[in-house]
Amino acid sequence: MTRRDTSQEIDEAAAAWVARLDRGPLTDDERGALDAWLDGDVRRQGAFARANAVMARLDSAYPTLEAAYSLRGSAMLRRRLIGGGLAAGFAGVVLVGARSWSAPLVLKSSKGEVRRVPLPDGSNVTLNTASLVKVRYTSRSRDVQLLSGEALFNVAPDPQRPFLVRAGEVSLAGQSGSFVVRKDEQGPVRVLVQGGHVEMTCKGAAAPRLVAANTAAVVPDGDLGGREAPHPVRLDADEVSRRLSWQDGLLSFNGETLAQAADEFARYSSTRIIVDDPTLAAETLTGLYASSDPGGFARDVAVSLGARTVSTADGVHILR
Amino acid sequence: MKRPAEDLAPEARAYFDPERALWLSRNILPHEPALRRWLLKRRQPPADIDDLIQESYAKISGLKSVAHIDHPKAYFFQTAQSLILRQARRAKVIPIGAMESLDIPSLTDELSPERQVAGREELRLINEALETFPSKRREAFRMRKVEGLSQKEVAARLGLTEKAVEKHVARAAALLINLYSRGGKIGSRASIMETIRSRFRRDQTRH
Numbered sequence: 381m382t383r384r385d386t387s388q389e390i391d392e393a394a395a396a397w398v399a400r401l402d403r404g405p406l407t408d409d410e411r412g413a414l415d416a417w418l419d420g421d422v423r424r425q426g427a428f429a430r431a432n433a434v435m436a437r438l439d440s441a442y443p444t445l446e447a448a449y450s451l452r453g454s455a456m457l458r459r460r461l462i463g464g465g466l467a468a469g470f471a472g473v474v475l476v477g478a479r480s481w482s483a484p485l486v487l488k489s490s491k492g493e494v495r496r497v498p499l500p501d502g503s504n505v506t507l508n509t510a511s512l513v514k515v516r517y518t519s520r521s522r523d524v525q526l527l528s529g530e531a532l533f534n535v536a537p538d539p540q541r542p543f544l545v546r547a548g549e550v551s552l553a554g555q556s557g558s559f560v561v562r563k564d565e566q567g568p569v570r571v572l573v574q575g576g577h578v579e580m581t582c583k584g585a586a587a588p589r590l591v592a593a594n595t596a597a598v599v600p601d602g603d604l605g606g607r608e609a610p611h612p613v614r615l616d617a618d619e620v621s622r623r624l625s626w627q628d629g630l631l632s633f634n635g636e637t638l639a640q641a642a643d644e645f646a647r648y649s650s651t652r653i654i655v656d657d658p659t660l661a662a663e664t665l666t667g668l669y670a671s672s673d674p675g676g677f678a679r680d681v682a683v684s685l686g687a688r689t690v691s692t693a694d695g696v697h698i699l700r
Numbered sequence: 701m702k703r704p705a706e707d708l709a710p711e712a713r714a715y716f717d718p719e720r721a722l723w724l725s726r727n728i729l730p731h732e733p734a735l736r737r738w739l740l741k742r743r744q745p746p747a748d749i750d751d752l753i754q755e756s757y758a759k760i761s762g763l764k765s766v767a768h769i770d771h772p773k774a775y776f777f778q779t780a781q782s783l784i785l786r787q788a789r790r791a792k793v794i795p796i797g798a799m800e801s802l803d804i805p806s807l808t809d810e811l812s813p814e815r816q817v818a819g820r821e822e823l824r825l826i827n828e829a830l831e832t833f834p835s836k837r838r839e840a841f842r843m844r845k846v847e848g849l850s851q852k853e854v855a856a857r858l859g860l861t862e863k864a865v866e867k868h869v870a871r872a873a874a875l876l877i878n879l880y881s882r883g884g885k886i887g888s889r890a891s892i893m894e895t896i897r898s899r900f901r902r903d904q905t906r907h
Binding site for chain 2: 386387388390391392394395396398399400402403404422423424425426427428429430431432433434435436437438439496497498500501502504506536
């Protein structure tokens with residue numbers, strides 16, 4: 381009679397299997413070995429399910445985990461994150477669809493969530509708040525669709541398989557590098573290339589356009605009707621990192637009006653910032669704020685503009 | 701006895717399903733320390749408790765659907781209870797405590813939706829656990845889980861083989877499974893950290 385495994389041994393074997401699955405798809409032989417292992421003892425199925433659950437829990441803890449790590453790295457971040465309530469708005473992300481062995485992957489984040497998800501080829505995608513992305517890899521291409529929201533793609537080089545991102549009527553093709561695409565419910569599609577370059581094709585545009593590193597393009601919604609695709613605008617490195625600060629749960633303003641800032645906060649939180657006074661709404665501001673803390677932002681701004689805040693059921697009002 | 705997953709194709713087995721893993725991580729995993737304590741109070745031997753818990757996970761993860769489970773904590777406890785009763789019937793020796801009425805404490809789950817997702821205290825514990833790793837393992841795990849690099853990329857950056865990175869992830873997963881299953885945010889902190897320290901010492905002597 382074979383010796384019965386201890387539950388501890390089973391947990392360790394389950395951990396080894398989830399680590400193997402975390403590396404990439406199983407070969408047929410490995411798949412057979414995993415099935416055989418699972419079939420050998422009902423406790424192994426339970427341990428394996430729990431091991432997967434622990435990994436899933438870590439994944440949903442990840443944005444806050446990242447913030448916790450950042451605390452050690454950057455004094456600026458430390459002040460901001462503590463001031464803004466350490467990534468308090470982050471919640472778990474819903475990861476639908478198989479991660480390891482079936483092709484289509486649906487990635488979704490709700491309001492206030494920021495999350496980085498590794499893709500099977502070594503690329504990764506970071507979803508900003510309220511975003512929906514579909515990923516489908518084939519042997520010929522890596523197809524990604526940004527259905528709504530905003531996402532940063534870090535593309536691992538693969539000369540055989542271009543990385544294609546579609547957002548509304550815009551498609552972007554790159555071989556490697558990193559770029560951000562934003563598509564709101566209405567309005568333009570925004571593209572920002574941080575590294576490498578992408579070829580941008582817009583519906584109805586005369587020709588595709590190359591968008592290089594440290595440039596951004598804003599493509600109006602709909603068919604361009606034979607017009608030229610918009611020219612990318614050059615940005616300095618500080619401006620690029622400012623526009624990417626949402627990755628750290630921060631919103632950075634540099635001359636935006638209070639009305640624009642309030643709209644930006646509305647993407648991240650259901651606590652609305654309401655500014656009825658048009659002169660107040662037109663005030664410009666500069667600063668770095670935690671996207672999860674609209675109340676703290678409103679109070680800070682009110683102090684610096686000589687205004688006050690009133691919280692009601694609708695949200696936080698800033699008034700003189 | 702027919703296993704729940706037997707009639708499903710291997711691909712369709714629920715314990716391979718990432719959505720199920722996420723559901724378990726939010727609805728079942730946080731209750732495991734409470735179930736352990738409950739089973740101890742019902743005078744189940746600790747070795748049996750480990751088996752019972754793993755079998756309960758097997759039952760729940762093998763379900764075709766979890767949509768009908770309104771109270772996951774109660775379901776988890778009841779699953780363990782039914783396994784005890786089944787064993788008792790088989791053994792024809794009824795262990796003391798096994799037949800006591802099903803006095804599951806608070807049949808409704810006290811975990812609010814906000815509490816189901818990782819909280820700050822939980823992250824603090826994870827971070828503490830990470831601090832006990834040898835530095836290479838901590839770095840490999842951080843790059844994989846925090847930076848979101850693939851194991852392949854981590855291997856390239858740290859100058860390790862992919863197999864070595866996989867092993868680091870496996871050791872980290874084993875440590876964290878232990879952290880969650882015997883403590884996590886519900887259990888007492890001393891016992892979690894004791895567990896982590898003793899496992900860490902064993903790791904050190906092994907390598």
